[in-house]
Amino acid sequence: MSGTLLQAIAAAAVLSSAAQPSPGAKTAPPEGRRGYWWYQAPEPESPAAEEPLPKPRIPPMAELAAWTPPRIRKLIEDQRDYAATVLTVEAVADFWRLEDFARRKARAFAGLTQIAMLQNPELNAKSANPMVGDARAQLAAQKDTIRNAYLRAKANEFALVMFSRVSCGYCRVQWPIIQRFQDETGWQVTRIDLDERPEAGSRFGVEVTPTTMVIRRGSQQRMIVATGVEAYPTLAQMTYQAVRLLRGDIRPEQFMTGPGEDAGFFDALGNGPVAAGSSGRGLTNIASTSLGGDVP
Incomplete structure (x- = not known):
């Protein structure tokens, strides 16, 4: 066998081995063969690494005092989630410091409410509904x-x-x-x-x-x-x-205004209209069927 022929055989063998799929390799289905038996499952996706929970910034109390209640509530929720994730004494203590701040703010609001009720008795139910x-x-x-x-x-x-x-x-x-x-x-x-x-x-x-x-x-x-x-x-x-x-x-x-409560604390319209239609009549659905003009 001549050297040229041997070289040709060796080259053909290399090309044939390169065309064979390696073990575990996925190949596309033949042209025209589609459906259940030729389905090729996609590669499973590796779960994305969860990003670490950022530590909430807790401002000084003087700055926190100017925040609105929804913003304070959001900060408390964020700090709670952060503390429950990292589980450190410092993070948990910061959460309860925020809770204590919210409690004191609510207490201050309640105190001012009592003063407002004393100075404005028309806003106080006790003026129309004594508890004694x-x-x-x-x-x-x-x-x-x-x-x-x-x-x-x-x-x-x-x-x-x-x-x-x-x-x-x-x-x-x-x-x-x-x-x-x-x-x-x-x-x-x-x-x-x-x-x-x-x-x-x-x-x-x-x-x-x-x-x-x-x-x-x-x-x-x-x-x-x-x-x-x-x-x-x-x-x-x-x-x-x-x-x-x-x-x-x-x-x-x-309708819930009781005897002697007209224009008082329990009168829904005591201080004016409470709805867009409060100035009109609204009895059409109450008196819709004739009674024959007498007691049956």
């Missing part, structure tokens, strides 16, 4: 007097209706409470059995019994004041508020 037992009893009696006088004065203008069923045990509990309301205020009260008059339930939109409703005579106005069994004080208070609302004495925003 004897004073609270006297206030409750005063409110009962105002509420009962108002309801008695409207006895010829409004009436109370309770919807019930023969099978409703709760109705037998609620009816004596309704009768007490009649005795206290002089109102006419009516009991409607929906088993005997099913059309009344559809007419007034009542499905649950007992349901107690206040209606205004000769008008389309009515309002539910109790669903289920309701104690007498609550029933009287809800009826008082409903009558005032239906007559236009108060606005819907003032």
Whole structure:
């Protein structure tokens, strides 16, 4: 064999070995072969190293005192996370120093609040809602007097209706409470059995019994004041508020204003409107269905 031939064979062997893939090497699938059986999994990515948590800068207390509460809260949270990560006595102590600063700032705010309440009694609930037992009893009696006088004065203008069923045990509990309301205020009260008059339930939109409703005579106005069994004080208070609302004495925003609380601490509109629509009327949804002009 000539030297030229040997050189050609050796060169072919080198080229053939270079074309073979090394063990573990990935090769692209042949042209035209795609799909599940020729899927080549990507190389797994090595997890990125987590950057070390930076140490929060805690300014001098004089500078910290001028910070806003959200900024202070963010610093406290950052220091807490940093301390829980590095777990050193110094980092944990810095966290509690910040907590102590926040506590003292809140204490200072509370102290100034007490002074502001003393100097501005109209902002203090104690001026309208005393905490002493004897004073609270006297206030409750005063409110009962105002509420009962108002309801008695409207006895010829409004009436109370309770919807019930023969099978409703709760109705037998609620009816004596309704009768007490009649005795206290002089109102006419009516009991409607929906088993005997099913059309009344559809007419007034009542499905649950007992349901107690206040209606205004000769008008389309009515309002539910109790669903289920309701104690007498609550029933009287809800009826008082409903009558005032239906007559236009108060606005819907003032529905929780109790007897003697008009323009006071508990009057939502005592210092002016609280919403964009507070200057208009808002009873269209309360009086939407005709009562036929009389008590049913």
